[in-house]
Amino acid sequence: MSLFIEFHLIQNFAPSNLNRDDTGAPKDAIFGGHRRARVSSQCFKRAIRLASQEHDLVAPEYRGVRTKKLKSLLLERLEGREQTEAEGNIEAALAAAGLKLKEDKTEYLLFLGEAEIAGFANLIEQHWDELVGAPVGAEKKGKKEAKASAPPEVVKKAKALLDGGKAVDVALFGRMLADMPGVNQDAACQVAHAISTHRVEREFDYFTAVDDKGGPDETGAGMIGQVEFNSATFYRYAVVDTGKLQSNLQGDGELTLSALAAFTQAMVRAIPTGKQNTFAAHNPPSFVGVCLRHSSPLNLANAFEKPVSARLDQSLTGQSVAALAAHEKQLATVYGDSRDQWAYLDLSDTWPENSGNRVANLEDLTVWVRMQIADQLEA
Template sequence: MIIELHLLQSFPVSNLNRDDVGQPKTATFGGQVRGRISSQSLKRAARLLFQRYGLAATETGVRTKRLVDKTALMLKEERGRDYDESVGVASSALLALGFGLDKRRNTLTEYLLFVGNQAVELLADYCDRDWNRLAADAAARAKAAEKKKTDAADEKKSKIKPDKQTLEAAGRILDASRVVDVALFGRMIADNKDFNVNASSQVAHAISTHAVVNEYDYYTAVDDLQPQDESGADMIGTVDFNSACYYRYANLHLDQLGTNLRGDTDLVARATRAWLEAFIDAVPSGKQNSTAALTPPETLLVVVRDKGAWNLANAFLKPVTGHDLMVTSTQELFGHFNRLRRFYGEDDLRAVVAASISADVTGLDAREVAPSRHELVSRVLAATKV
């Protein structure tokens, strides 16, 4: 079973997701430049809301390279270990578990790890249990570093293949069977594919329904303590922005979510609600302090189906034009959806629930229209129950 979420969301002056030179991201679609918000940005914005919608901290995860430092702090503050020695032990522990360290800062892992919030505590337990061996390994590595014998090749060799017992310890630390973030968005660990998790949710890059031209704001700032006899700005610069109505799409494969969460039906149900609520509210944080572009979606279409999936971006292959972009975009969205289901049939559709604040829900049955967000969410979740 699959839930599909289609949203139309208009943002005023904003730079929610910028590129390497600070401009709002764009993409060419239908031969025209569109505003774009990356799927990664939207996923992170949603992840940060999961605990607001009923998930416990222990049921959510973090993406981090700082397991060594956080584990060393726990070993110091909660278990009375020396911090500097704990850093070496935690580093040796991660190497023993098969993970590399950053060559420039050995307190960081080689890449971001997507783990549960309990990973630090579990890694600290592993360090405590095998302290003497790990401490001896840390001392040997430190001695080799002092003699300048550690080079890139040596570091690669230090990532040895863990034995069965060590793999079991790594499995406990990286266990994602109750980590909703990982169950939803998946995990890829190059050093050990056994810890990979197939994502149950797919998220598209949001694109504007119309053509967009990035603009810039020229700003000046005056020193508040500037002498009275002086004038002029003490700082000048530019900030890039655009304004756009975006089409957003995400889906959730409930069978894969159930597999990832080991069939825990209660957690699957709570994760599904959190996913739906969080993605409705997800707004990236880029430049929000200077733009406050905190506008909610105005048109929502949710489809529950047994199989298949329809991204409706082609409704906007021809850019929308006119003075009321939200109303026109809503008409194009619902029109495209209705044409698709007339052509391909509705046998796989369990439920269609829609709502629009600004436009008429043209072409939809009155029973498919929800008068409020609460009603929309309730109907969708009811349709997922077998």
């Protein structure tokens, strides 16, 4: 049975530059024929991962690490060993798994579970003598070719380590290694680019800085510059395939529930870090709606194909929540399932009272998510 859990957020940010393009300007997009503020899905995924760590929402042993510095991480875990010998054994073990090194780093970013990293360290310790002196291939333009020469038993164990390690963020967001398709993991979670519910224009802040040690004969600023910014009410959307998540977590039902509870908290608390020292736009969502879908996911962004317009008597946030509710009702009539359920946290007091279970705070919303999914998994 398909079961998707959707997250629909309306979040108003004060003047900010949360996610920049290559020119330093806030990212944007044309939607419905109008320019909208945009924060990329990749930016929010990282913010979700950081929020999860900051609030300790996932146990360390079930976290993932995105890095090229796997060799350095393993050296830290083998610090009691002679370094030159440890480096050689690490390279041999990684080569056994099919991982290539270039200037002591993997040739691309790896997304590994903590258990996978610990597994490599344990493997090296257990097979230390067998790995000592095992060649890893010829040097070619600074890159060590991953040619396994370790004993077959070690090669088999090394390759078996790359199973995702039951890391929650790897299970949610997936990973792809082009030359090692066997260790790829399809994401259980899809995150949309956040877009403003209304039309936006870029603004410019012309700033100056004074030299504190400037003499009386020095006039003018010590530095001048400008930075682009905007202010926008965003619609954010993400959906998690609960069955796929449980599969990625190797069938661990309790960990699946903990992962969904952690994602609920992190999704709501996530705020990108771009230019925050300049703008301090720490603005939490005004509306968080969670929907359990039993047929297929429904992104409600088309509620804002016609952009919301500023009014003196209503906030953009309130209008956005109202437009979201109207669009949801319209789509649910045609594409919904009678088993679908909503719970929501609404600071705008705009979402219809009869359209789901209203909760008082984020903790209550998290409990609701966990209870509903627990019942569905048991069924």
